Amino acid sequence: MSEVVLGSVIGAALGVAGGVTGAYVGYVGARGPREKRFIAVIVAVTSVAAVLAVVVSIYAAPAYRIAAVLALAVIAFLLNRRLAAVRRDESSQGPSQS
Numbered sequence: 181m182s183e184v185v186l187g188s189v190i191g192a193a194l195g196v197a198g199g200v201t202g203a204y205v206g207y208v209g210a211r212g213p214r215e216k217r218f219i220a221v222i223v224a225v226t227s228v229a230a231v232l233a234v235v236v237s238i239y240a241a242p243a244y245r246i247a248a249v250l251a252l253a254v255i256a257f258l259l260n261r262r263l264a265a266v267r268r269d270e271s272s273q274g275p276s277q278s
Contacts, residue, residue: 199227212270215263222259229255 203223210216229252236248 199230211267215266215270218263218266222263225259226252226256 203219206222207216207219210219233248233252237245240248
């Protein structure tokens, strides 16, 4: 197996492992039921967006590759802002009953 293929496989495996670990830690660390639901939505949306960005990166023209990466960054930014709002709402309502 060539070094390039081996590096690609190891890099992809580490990326997936990091994503799964981050999703788990985010879900476990969520403070309330609404935040846990939103974390699940974030995981689903970013997983689909990341797969689409990879597919576009492989098969599309260079301009579309840049657009796909920028779209993924914008999606992550917007979801993080919404998560912060959910956390603020839950903290202002007091402790949850879960």
